Amino acid sequence: MHPAFSVILFTVASGIGYGMLMLLALFLPAGLVPTDRLFGAVALGLALAFIGGGLMSSTAHLGRPERAWRAFSQWRSSWLSREGVLAMLSLLAVALLALVWPILAAPVPCIDATVAIAGLLSAATVAATAMIYRSLKPIARWHNGWTVPCYLAISLASGGLWLGFVGAAIGDTDPLPHPVVPVLILVAAIVKALYWRHTDGHKPTTTIGTATGLGALGQVRPLDPPHTAANYIMKEMGFRIARKHAAKLRRIAGGLGVLAPLLLTLAGWVVPPLGPPAALLAAPVATLGVLVERWLFFAEAKHVAMLYYKADAA
C-alpha cells in the first residue's frame, strides 16, 4: 500500500498523545506521577499538540478536507467514523482535564475521574485507528489479530518516553516509576516482532486463480495489461519501493525505536546526571523509529487487487 505521509504522521503523533493520556490515567490517581500543575500543564499541552497536529495532518490525506465533518455520521458501520467520533470525544476529555488539573487545580477526585475518562477514550481511539486497518480483508498484513495490539503497545511505549521528556524538560526526574518505560518498550518490541512473524508466515488463500476464477483451468499468467501507464489502483495498492529494503528498515526501526531508548534509559539509571539529557534524546529518537515502523506497516502491506496485474503481488 502507498505510505501516505499524512497518515503515517497522524497515526504516530496521535498515538504518542493518546499513549501519554493512557499512562496518566493509570498512574496519576495512584500518585505515581507528579501531580503538580506545571507538570500537568506541560504534559497535557504536549499531548494536545500531538493529538491535534496528528488530526490536522490526517485531513491532508483527504480529497475534500472541507467536508471532513461528514465523517462523524457513520459510526454504526465504519471504523473510520468511530475513530473520528472517539478522537473528538477524547480531545474534549483532554481539554476538560487541562481545565480541572493545571488550570483550576480542582479537588483530587475530580481530576482522577477526568483523567480516567480521558485515558479510556484515548485507548478506545487508538484501538479504533488500528481497527480501520484490522477490518480490511483484502490486506492480509493488516487483517489479523496483531494489528490492534501493535498500535496500543507502541502508543503506550511512545507515550511513556514523551512523559519522560516532559519530566526532564521541566527539571523533574523520571516522572514514571522506574521500570515502566523500559517494560513498555520491550512489550511493544515483542508484540511488533510477533506481528512480523505472523504476517511473514501468512499463506495467502486468495491467488490470481481465485481472483480471476480461472485457477481450475491451470496456471494463470498476466499477458496484456488493460492500460499502458500505471493507474490509481497500481499506484495506491502496488507500492514497492520500501519492500526490497524491508529487512534493513526493520533493523533501523528496531535500533531507533527499541535499542536506543532502552540504552539511553539505562544510561540515565547508571549515571544519574545523564538522566535528563538521555530522556530528552530518547523520546524523539524512538519516535523516528516508530515513523520507520509505520512506514513499513503501509509499504509492506499487499492488496489482493494487485493480483490482477501481477500473479505474485499479494
Added chain:
Amino acid sequence: MTSLPTPGAVRLGLVIDLDICVGCHACAVNCKEWNTGGIAGPLTDYRPYEAEPDGVWFNRVHSYEVGDGPAGQTVHFPRSCLHCDNAECVTVCPTGASLKRVEDGIVLINEDICIGCKLCSWACPYGAREFDEDVGVMRKCTLCVDRIYDEARPEAERVPACVSTCPASARHFGDLGDPDSDVSRMVAERDGMALMPELGYRPTNRYLPPRAKGGGCSSPAASPALEPVMPEGTGFLGWLDRLLSA
C-alpha cells in the same frame, strides 16, 4: 447510511462470458464515453496526450494466459464493480457517500458528500474503485443507472453501455436475484463463477468460464493436404505453371 440493507429481491448485475470475450476493449471505451457525460462524470483524464496517460475508468480489460502446452489458452477478462451483497466498500465509508441501493442492489457513490478518504478503494478486493485526483472524490461503476431506467430510450437499449456495445455479445445484464431470469439461467447452465468467493463479499456479477476445448490443437503435419482448387495442367494457367516450373 452505510450499514448494508437487507438484500432486496432484485439484484441487478452483469454476467460476462469469458469464452466469448475477444478482448477488444470496446466495453471499457464505451463505458468511459457514456459515463464521462453521465451522472458520474466527468471521468477525469490526466496527461491524456503525453507518454504516460492515466485517468479514471470504471472498466478495465485484462488478458491472461491460462494453462500450458496444448491446453493453454488466452482469456480476456473485463474487470469492473461486481455490486457485492456484502459490499465492505459501503460499510467502511465514514460519511454515507458510499451506498448500496435496496431496490436493485446497485452500489453507488454520492460524490457530493464523498470526502475522498480512499478507504472504500482499500476495502474493495476487486480494484473496482478509482480515485479522481482532480475532483478529490472516489469514482466507480454505476451499472449505468442513468441508462437502464431511462424511459425515453427504447426498452432494448435500457442496458449498461458496456453491454450495449459488446460486439461479441459476451456481456449480459439482468436480475440475478430472479432465478428464472436469462442471466440466472446462463449462470446455472455454465457454472458461473463468483470472483474471490473466499473473502465473503458475495459479488452479484458472475463470470462464465471458458468452455472446454476438445483435444487441444492438432499439428499441421497431421492435417491432410488440401485438394487443389483448380485441376493442374489444363488451359493457359497450366501452360504458364509448367513454363515457370521448368
